Amino acid sequence: MHTGAVSVSSVTRRFKQVVAVDGLSFEVQPGEIFGLLGPNGAGKTTTVHLIVGMLRRDEGRVSVLGADPETQPRQVRKRIGYVSQETNVYLDLNAVDNLWHHAALYCQDLDPVRERMEELLQLMNLWERRKDAVRTFSGGMKRRLVLARALLHDPEVILFDEPTLGVDVQGRHVLWEHIRAQRALGKTLMVCTNNMTEADTLCDRLVILDHGRAIAMDSPENLKAALGRDIVTLRTTPAIDDPEALFGGLGVQTISRPEADQLRLEVRDAESIVGELVSRVAAGHRLEAVRIARPTLDDVFLHHTGRALRE
C-alpha cells in the first residue's frame, strides 16, 4: 500500500535496444517538491511520461494518487497538471483564450473557471496583458502562462519538465517562487531538471538519474553532506607535477586535474588543512588562486558516476 502521491516501483521502459528507465523506484510524498535530476538522456522525461500515462511501462508499477495512469488514465489526468519543456501555447490567441481552451479540455467544474482564471492571471502577473496575443509575450511571461494553465483545473499533483528552460535568471526566480507557492498550498510537485541550481534551490528531495537508473536519492543537503568532504581548487604557476607527493599526509582523498594548471582536491575538512596546504604549494610555485567549496550536486553526480553532470 503506497502512501505517496506518486509512487514508482521497479519501473523499466525500453525503446528497442535502449533502456530509457531501468528498474526505477521512488515515492513522492504529498506536499513536497520532488526533483528528477540528471543529464540529458538520463530518463527524466521518459519517467514523467510514464507517470502521466503518455507512455506504457514494460515492467513495474506506477501509481498517481492511488490510480494507475496506464489503466485508469482519466482518473489520473483529472488530478494532475503537466508543464512540458515546450512553451506549447496558441501564440495568436490571448492569455484568456488560451486558458479557456484548457478549461474546456480539463476543468471538471466549469462554473468557477472565470474567477480562477482571474486569480491565476493576477498571481502570475499577467492580468494587465491578458487580452494581448501571446506572441507579444516575453519568454518568462509565456512560461508563467503555461504554469497558470497547468494550475487552472486545480490539480493535486503538478509535473514540470525543465520548467525554466530558456528563461532568463530573473524570470527563473519568479517561476521558482510560484512553484514554491503551490507547495505552500499543499500541492505535490515533481520537477525534472538538469539544472543543479534549480534542483538545489527548489527541491525538498530528489532522485539523481543516470542512464535510467537512480544513483542517489535524498534531500539536496543530505546528498551533499553524504559526500563527507570539501572541495579545494588550486591554480598555480607552474602546474604542480606530482600532487600526491606534495600533499601527502594531509588527508586528501581524491585529486583530479580539471585544467592543466588546476588541481581539484577532495578533503574531509578543508578549513583545518588549508594553511599547511598553501605553505607547501608556495614553497615551489606561485599560487594564483585557491577556492574552498562545499560539494554541489554536480560533485554528488561526479562521485557516483565519475562524470560531471554538465558533461
Add this chain to the structure above:
Amino acid sequence: MDRFRLLVLSEFRLFRTAIPIHVVAILQPTVMYVLMAVILVQPTFDMEVDRPTTPEGWALVRAMEEVGSPIGDPYIQPVLVNWDGGPVSRQVVVVEAKRDRPVAVQVYGLIDSNLVKNFRNRLTAAALRLWNSELGDRAVLVEEHPWLPRDVPYKVYFGMALLPLSAFVAAAFTGSILMAQEFELQTILEYRLSPVAVSLILGARLTRLVLSALIAVVILILVIGLVTGFWPRAVGSVLLILLPVAVIAGCMGVLAGLLFRRSIPAFLVGLVSGFAGWVLGSGFGLAAGFGQAYQWVSRLTPFAHATELLFPYYFGASIGRPLFSALFLATLSLALLALTALAYRRRVTAEV
C-alpha cells in the same frame, strides 16, 4: 456552460491562429464562382464583323442576331468593325465574294481550339438560319427540346455544383490546418492528456468544421441568387444535403492533419483532393453528359451524389438515384467518422 459548447467555442477561437487560411477556406469557391459567372461564362459572344458592303453581308449580320439558345439567350452579338486586314485579337468575320458567291470568311486570332469551335458553330448556326430563310419549304429545320421546360442555365448549374465544393473546401482546409498546427505548436499535448472523452473533443472539432462549411455554403447560395436570380426551393434541405459532405471533408481534413502533422502538406492534400474530386464529380457538368468512364469515377466522389441531390432544389426535377446518393453520402460520412476517431486515438492519445 456545458462542456461541448465550450469546446466548440474554443474551436472557433482558433480561427485567429491562421486567419488568411480560414477566410480563404470559406470564401474561395464563392470567389471562383464570381469570376466564372461574371467574367468567363457568358452565353452571348461578341463577334466582330467587318462592316458589310453587300446585301448578303447585312443579311448574315441579321441572322447572327437572331440565333440563340432554347433558353432565349442570344448566341451572337455582332460587333461591326472596319477591319484593315491587320492582326485579329479573337476573330473577325468578313463577307466577301468568292467564285461569284458570298462567302463568310472567319479569321482567327490568338484563341484556343475550344473558342474556335464556339465561334465556328455559332457562325454556322447563323449561316444555316440565313440559308433556311432562302429555301422556303425546303428548309432544314432544327427543333431543340430541352429536358426541362426551362433549359438549365450554366451559370446556375455551375454555382449549384460549387456548393458541395464550398462545403468541402471550408471543412477540409480548416480541418487540416487546425489539426496540423496542433503538432507544430505542440499544443497537441493538451489534447493528449485531456481527461475529456475523445468523442467529445473530436465531435466539437467536427461540429466547428461543419458549421464553417455551412456558413460558406450560405454565402455562396446568396451570391448565386444575387447573380442569377435563382434561389433554391428550400435552403434547409440544401444544407441538409451538404451536411454529410461537410462531415466527409472535415474528417478528411483532420486525417490529413493527423497524418502529415505539418500545415503545408496537409493543406495541399486538402486542396488537391478537393478540386480533383470536384472536377471528377460533376463540377463542370453532370456526369451524364460525359463518357462512361467519367460517370463511373464520378460516382465514387461525394460531389456527384451531392450535386444530383441538389438538382431538384434548383431546377425542379430529380436526376440520378436520390436514395442511393443519400445512402452513399451517409455511409461515407460514417465510415470516415470511424476512421478519423481511430486515427485520432492512434496519433494523439495512444503512446508515441
